[in-house]
Amino acid sequence: MVLLFFWILAIRTPFGFSDPLYGVRLVGGQNRCEGRVELWKDGQWGTVCDDHWKKETAAMVCRELQCGPVMKTPVGRLYSPKAEKDQHIWNLICQGTEQTLAECEEDVVDCDNHEEDAGAVCEVPLHLEGTRLVDGPGPCTGRVEVKYAGEWGTVCNEGWNLRDAKVLCRELGCGRPLLTKRSCERDQQGRGEIWLSQVECQGSEASLRDCPAAPVGENNCTHDDDAWVQCEELFALRLVDGGDKCSGRVEVFHKGFWGSVCNDGWGEKEDQVVCQEMKCGKALSQKPRTRKRFGLGKGPIWLDDVRCKGKETSLEQCRHRLWGHHDCTHREDVSVVCFG
Structure with missing residues (x-):
């Protein structure tokens, strides 16, 4: 009872x-x-x-x-x-x-x-279903979009500033904001709904949905006012032109562009770190003069004089010159072959 x-x-x-x-x-x-x-x-x-x-x-x-x-x-x-x-x-x-x-x-x-x-x-919390940056060179740069009621829409630049960008970059797992533009170029503008405007983050919020803003969909903006953000990229690595992900020319992602790595000082320890980071098993032993080539890169040469101890879990942890500082040409682009 x-x-x-x-x-x-x-x-x-x-x-x-x-x-x-x-x-x-x-x-x-x-x-x-x-x-x-x-x-x-x-x-x-x-x-x-x-x-x-x-x-x-x-x-x-x-x-x-x-x-x-x-x-x-x-x-x-x-x-x-x-x-x-x-x-x-x-x-x-x-x-x-x-x-x-x-x-x-x-x-x-x-x-x-x-x-x-x-x-x-x-304050009425925003019931956002997702956030993203689109039409940029990578996942951490692009036009700001939020998902609401199952549909992606843009964010108006009215009131948008670096504090708002800081929250968004953190939410997306990117680094600190490097740039936020108050308007997009014509070919970067959105076409759907404009969901948010007058976003007022303090900078410490975990998500854009925690920030005060005008009611969803209520604004006087056009897509000329779409907000654009560039966040610092997290380290990314790939092997290209080798036929699979476990062999090819070494490229790293930085400032929105993929670039190659110079072979100055590169050896077996560096090979092994790359293969481990790519989850491709052990590296195939290659002598500098007979190292297999996978073509020449076309973008920037981001890293030079890379020095690994062999125990690193990512190439990012190895010593190297400042990003973009080198005395190399693309004929010196390093390549790696893993057993996969």
């Missing part, structure tokens, strides 16, 4: 609250993150008196509802006309150490009417 009682009570309690004896909601606003504060306690919904209402308490309600930070703490008549006349009024005193509104103590003094009801306006 006890279990049946709690099951029935849980059904009567609004969906989303794990505790059937407690809940909180915002009523009368334009969305679930705005409105009159109501507390489910002792089997009934009641409003909250504004006598002890403060921003810290409203922020706690915003967190409980999984909304964004508190923006306003309206009190009085803004949302109260829709409250039932006989609805209970909770007069709560919160100390600031509570985790939920229900943990706050009740004042012995009652509130007279619903004209003293407390309210809260929280």
Whole structure:
């Protein structure tokens, strides 16, 4: 019988609250993150008196509802006309150490009417399904796009800055932002929806969805205003023109371009690090003068005088000259053959 009682009570309690004896909601606003504060306690919904209402308490309600930070703490008549006349009024005193509104103590003094009801306006979190950079030379450079309601759309440059780019680069697993352009070239512009504008990140957010922004789809932008970002690339390595991924000319990705590696000082230890990073087994022993060639590169020569100890898990960990500093030609491009 006890279990049946709690099951029935849980059904009567609004969906989303794990505790059937407690809940909180915002009523009368334009969305679930705005409105009159109501507390489910002792089997009934009641409003909250504004006598002890403060921003810290409203922020706690915003967190409980999984909304964004508190923006306003309206009190009085803004949302109260829709409250039932006989609805209970909770007069709560919160100390600031509570985790939920229900943990706050009740004042012995009652509130007279619903004209003293407390309210809260929280930021509405973005329900983005994905973020990406497209039409650039790599995954860390391109036009900013977000996925919403199953469709990819662009981000308007209105309000867009390096703090926003910092959050996006981190979310995509790229390095720090190197450039953010306020408009794309004609051939780099998007064609679909323009989902976001007025994005205002602080720079510490884990995702673009955690940043305040104008309501999705509400803007006066055109695709001339599409935002473009270049993030620092993470290290990438490949073997090309060898017929498979385990043999070929060594190329590394840097600043949006693939480039070759000069063979100055290159030997078996460097071969082995490359094969290990490519998950291609052991390296085929090759003498410098008889090393197999796989054509000449056409892009930049990024690395020279590479020196590995042989225990590195990536070529990035080996010593080398500064990126792009060399005294080589593409006739000195190094190649590697692994047993695969």
